[in-house]
Amino acid sequence: MKITVVRPGELGESERAHWRALQKADPSLDNPFLSVEFAVAMDRLRDYVRVAVIDDGTGIVGFFPYERHSFGIGKPLGGFLTTCHGLISVPGLKVDVRALLRACRLTVYDFDHLVAGQPTFAAYESDVRPAPVMDFTEGFDAWLEQVKANSPKNLKTVRYKERKLGREQGELRFEYASADPEVLRVLLGWKSDQYRRTGRVDRFAQPWIVELIDLMHAERSADFSGVLTMLYAGETPVAGHFGLRTATTIVGWFPAYDIEYARYSPGIVHHLRMAEAAAEAGVQMVDMGKGGKEYKDWLKSGELYVSEGRVSRPSPAAAVHWMGRVPFNKARTIVLDRPSLYKAADRVLKGFGRVRSSIQQESSNSVVKEPTGAR
Structure with missing residues (x-):
């Protein structure tokens, strides 16, 4: 195997077309986070983005996009922003993973949303987890019947709230694939508020992430595009979502809603409308x-699988990385496996968010006023 490392933006059009062809040939790769367009956009914004081009002597058989950080620490492309990563290759390709790391100048590669079962990484998977999907291959009505079977009570309640929202706040209207940047700004504002309110880090406080969203929103092609959806009550936006799509798959990314309308469960109402559209x-x-x-367990009609794991080459940097990451990953897995612990952790974060918001509000209100007559 010959492995050549370049920046995604350096790939020629024939190489990009081959990447798309490999992706289309394998259903497990039908995810926009694995698309060449996402890799090129990341490369425009981050200096540490690379792609390994794998050639078996007869031609290119795979692409491995990744991030190379200090001390040779390797991370999946997009890291914490993405929900899928892996090797885009001919089916069944198995590369000597340590040779791949050497070619990429990596001491370690840590993954948590890898396409499960890829031969190159399968031996290094420490955990495999389901990712729920809304499957429309049998049609929207068939999917809705599955949702109803999952929980008739939930569907009945949401439909009641949907009618109530339209009756009390204005006729409902759903917009699919909006190109309006102002609508996107509304959604991101809600999402930032949600991050702060629930004690999470506001991702949009980093300008490059906002720029990435703008680049993705501007993408319009049959194989890859950003999809902005919005639910309106009258002329008022109440819930929306921004995600990415291939020709056949949308990945959930940034859902949010206006908390003024929380009593109507606008987020779930939006998801039902989005599914139909x-x-x-x-x-x-x-x-x-x-x-x-x-809500994912209620709306799902199928599952995909992603894996967590780690592969490394012997080095001091890899040892330090192990001490910093592996115990944390194990603790996170324990929390995710136990609903009671997950809910408790969520409550703690929300409490932190309330305290932080209160402190920020007090700080903004305690402005020292200049005494009357002073200059």
């Missing part, structure tokens, strides 16, 4: 990503 647009699947949200 996506199916009509030719989407066969919405990948909701692994994670502990109860």
